[in-house]
Amino acid sequence: MKLYEKIILIIFTVSFSLLLIDFTGNRALFSLSTWLLSASYFIGGYWFFKLEENKKEISIISGIALAISLFNLPFLIRINKEEYYDFLPIANGLLFLFLVGYIFFNKDSNSGSKKIKLILLRSFTLLIISTFFTYTSINFKPYRTILYALNNGYNYLQKNILMFDYCEKSKNAININKCDEAIQYAIEANNAGKVWIGISEEEISNHSELWKISGTYSGLYDAYRCNAKNHFKNHEYKQALDYYIKADNALNNYKKKSEYWELEKSYSKNIIAICYKELQNYELADSLFVEAIDNYKSIKDTIDGDAAVFYSNYAESLAEQNAYKYSNLLYKSAIVILKRDTINTDNKKKIINNYRDLIKNHFRTDSLEQAKLYIDKTYNLVDNSTSDLCNINYYKGIYYYKLSRFNKAEEIFSECLACYKEFVEPSNQNIAGSYLMLSRVKTVLGQYDKARETLKKGIKITTENFGKNSEKFANYLKTEAQLDNIIGEYNNSEKKFHQVIEIYNNTLGENNWKLPEVLSNLAQLEITLGKYKLAKIHSDASIKKANEYINFTIPSSTTLLNNAAYVDYYVSNYNRSDSLYKKTVQINKEFGLVSTLPYAVALNGLGLISTSKKEYKKADSLFDKTLKLHKEIFTKNHPFTAVIYYNYAALKIEQKDFVQAKEMLSKAININHNFFNSKHDVFGDIYIAFGDVFIKEKELDTGKDYYLKALDIFVEKFDENHIKVQIAKEKLKKIR
Numbered sequence: 001m002k003l004y005e006k007i008i009l010i011i012f013t014v015s016f017s018l019l020l021i022d023f024t025g026n027r028a029l030f031s032l033s034t035w036l037l038s039a040s041y042f043i044g045g046y047w048f049f050k051l052e053e054n055k056k057e058i059s060i061i062s063g064i065a066l067a068i069s070l071f072n073l074p075f076l077i078r079i080n081k082e083e084y085y086d087f088l089p090i091a092n093g094l095l096f097l098f099l100v101g102y103i104f105f106n107k108d109s110n111s112g113s114k115k116i117k118l119i120l121l122r123s124f125t126l127l128i129i130s131t132f133f134t135y136t137s138i139n140f141k142p143y144r145t146i147l148y149a150l151n152n153g154y155n156y157l158q159k160n161i162l163m164f165d166y167c168e169k170s171k172n173a174i175n176i177n178k179c180d181e182a183i184q185y186a187i188e189a190n191n192a193g194k195v196w197i198g199i200s201e202e203e204i205s206n207h208s209e210l211w212k213i214s215g216t217y218s219g220l221y222d223a224y225r226c227n228a229k230n231h232f233k234n235h236e237y238k239q240a241l242d243y244y245i246k247a248d249n250a251l252n253n254y255k256k257k258s259e260y261w262e263l264e265k266s267y268s269k270n271i272i273a274i275c276y277k278e279l280q281n282y283e284l285a286d287s288l289f290v291e292a293i294d295n296y297k298s299i300k301d302t303i304d305g306d307a308a309v310f311y312s313n314y315a316e317s318l319a320e321q322n323a324y325k326y327s328n329l330l331y332k333s334a335i336v337i338l339k340r341d342t343i344n345t346d347n348k349k350k351i352i353n354n355y356r357d358l359i360k361n362h363f364r365t366d367s368l369e370q371a372k373l374y375i376d377k378t379y380n381l382v383d384n385s386t387s388d389l390c391n392i393n394y395y396k397g398i399y400y401y402k403l404s405r406f407n408k409a410e411e412i413f414s415e416c417l418a419c420y421k422e423f424v425e426p427s428n429q430n431i432a433g434s435y436l437m438l439s440r441v442k443t444v445l446g447q448y449d450k451a452r453e454t455l456k457k458g459i460k461i462t463t464e465n466f467g468k469n470s471e472k473f474a475n476y477l478k479t480e481a482q483l484d485n486i487i488g489e490y491n492n493s494e495k496k497f498h499q500v501i502e503i504y505n506n507t508l509g510e511n512n513w514k515l516p517e518v519l520s521n522l523a524q525l526e527i528t529l530g531k532y533k534l535a536k537i538h539s540d541a542s543i544k545k546a547n548e549y550i551n552f553t554i555p556s557s558t559t560l561l562n563n564a565a566y567v568d569y570y571v572s573n574y575n576r577s578d579s580l581y582k583k584t585v586q587i588n589k590e591f592g593l594v595s596t597l598p599y600a601v602a603l604n605g606l607g608l609i610s611t612s613k614k615e616y617k618k619a620d621s622l623f624d625k626t627l628k629l630h631k632e633i634f635t636k637n638h639p640f641t642a643v644i645y646y647n648y649a650a651l652k653i654e655q656k657d658f659v660q661a662k663e664m665l666s667k668a669i670n671i672n673h674n675f676f677n678s679k680h681d682v683f684g685d686i687y688i689a690f691g692d693v694f695i696k697e698k699e700l701d702t703g704k705d706y707y708l709k710a711l712d713i714f715v716e717k718f719d720e721n722h723i724k725v726q727i728a729k730e731k732l733k734k735i736r
Contacts, residue, residue, distance in 0.1 A: 022153035042067030076133035220250035390419035516546035684713035
């Protein structure tokens with residue numbers, strides 16, 4: 001090695017080391033020493049590596065190759081490099097391979113081998129340095145650490161390096177779901193990037209070099225979405241919305257022009273719209289759904305399955321606003337798009353989901369045949385080895401439940417439950433939902449013990465999944481309260497209904513769509529408890545609140561109408577009661593649902609009113625129709641049928657047809673013995689009716705015995721001031 005080369009190499013090494021120290025001119029010194037060494041090799045390679053005369057070409061070529069690789073080294077210690085930098089180490093790489101080959105093939109010759117090995121050593125050393133700084137990814141942490149050290153004193157360049165450090169930390173935090181940390185690191189990355197390119201907050205919107213730190217805005221977008229997703233998953237929609245908006249702002253701060261980011265803006269608008277929908281701010285939600293769809297259409301040549309999701313989400317929002325006609329159109333549009341996009345294998349699942357939502361919409365409007373149409377279409381698509389089969393079985397069960405075909409519904413829900421048990425975990429809420437519906441069906445069918453047993457299983461899963469203060473738990477508690485009411489556990493039922501109201505108010509707000517049904521059921525209970533004023537208050541409140549959410553022109557609203565009519569009947573408001581029952585009859589006739597339970601209940605109610613108005617012939621016709629209908633819906637041996645026998649008997653007593661009255665009362669009592677404890681107050685009511693018959697037949701002792709049996713039941717079941725207790729006592733006084 002020539003003395004000159006040694007001196008230059010020493011200067012080069014010292015200047016490189018001085019980059020680690022913060023002082024003015026260190027980079028200039030390093031650049032000058034590097035370029036001096038490069039120029040020396042380029043010009044003086046022949047003299048530096050002086051080989052035999054016949055090898056002078058190797059000396060010259062080696063000098064040129066080393067010079068090319070050295071020349072750009074001062075620029076390589078920065079992050080941002082020009083594309084042509086990648087080609088500069090190639091010459092030295094080829095030299096290294098040539099020298100290795102040369103030495104290998106001339107290993108038996110000693111001619112100049114030592115000098116060539118020294119050239120090889122220089123080439124190898126420079127190759128390691130140049131390739132490391134040229135080709136190493138910025139994502140490699142040790143590389144960034146070395147660059148940071150070599151740029152000591154150059155704050156803006158070190159900020160550029162820190163920007164990548166913070167970006168990496170943010171991504172790592174997202175991967176382990178430490179979203180707050182991810183956000184902090186993403187903010188640090190963005191701030192570091194702005195220092196690097198030298199811009200202030202005021203210049204962000206129109207700065208020409210903002211593209212250089214676009215990755216930091218992507219990082220902010222991902223970090224904010226990380227937190228948003230967690231809040232959304234926990235149904236904390238307001239917090240989720242705040243973070244999604246921040247993510248959207250990060251996305252729009254830099255005007256990215258790639259198709260990917262333009263499409264991402266549509267996804268961002270879509271999820272923000274969903275949050276607004278969950279917060280019931282439908283005006284903003286719907287406008288954003290439209291923007292998401294329009295933006296997506298402006299980018300893509302054809303509308304694909306992803307856009308169909310936007311249509312479906314918009315449809316769901318409209319359904320929540322009871323705009324079912326437009327909701328259905330959007331769901332159908334989504335299905336058309338999904339059927340056209342055959343590339344995406346997930347589209348079959350999405351079509352099934354859209355069919356499901358169409359089924360739900362048609363259930364809400366009582367378009368049962370349309371619901372059945374989409375149920376059948378779904379059956380043609382579902383894979384029988386997945387839980388999709390269970391889901392469609394569930395809706396088929398609801399279809400038969402709404403038609404009052406309760407035995408068929410019981411069969412379908414039992415199949416549905418077995419299906420879920422095969423395909424999902426035992427704690428899955430779908431199993432609990434099947435238990436709930438099966439319990440309701442069994443309750444209607446008079447299988448009270450089985451209904452309670454089934455319901456308890458659903459309550460257990462729901463409690464474990466959501467706790468006892470959740471809306472879902474209240475749904476099960478409401479069903480249990482209804483069951484308690486039927487079997488005569490009135491105090492428990494009343495307590496549970498009030499608990500349900502409290503939970504709904506706490507979770508859904510005091511003016512929520514689930515209150516009307518609970519208030520209506522509570523009013524029915526309060527009639528039984530003799531609390532007529534409270535019953536009337538709760539019944540009226542039920543109808544008033546329901547007017548905000550329910551369309552009182554469809555059959556599913558008629559249960560509320562029947563309940564309100566029943567309360568009005570008991571408070572002697574016969575005209576309003578008659579009007580409400582007739583409305584139920586009219587609605588069900590319009591929908592062709594004249595073999596359903598609500599229709600039968602309305603006929604029974606009209607029979608009671610006619611009896612009270614002494615319109616006996618009309619009442620007889622009504623009770624005859626409703627009795628036949630109850631036998632058709634249920635059987636002769638059913639507690640609801642027993643109610644009709646009891647009411648019919650009351651009419652026969654008024655008509656002085658005591659033989660038929662006693663016959664019907666006997667049927668009522670025999671049926672009820674199959675379902676209820678002998679201390680149930682329903683037997684007290686029948687005993688009172690029997691007593692009335694025998695008193696009218698002048699069999700006073702027998703009549704008195706029945707009144708006493710009724711009084712014993714009423715006193716045990718109710719307090720002394722209850723109307724039934726008072727009526728029984730009053731009848732006994734008249735005999736004495």
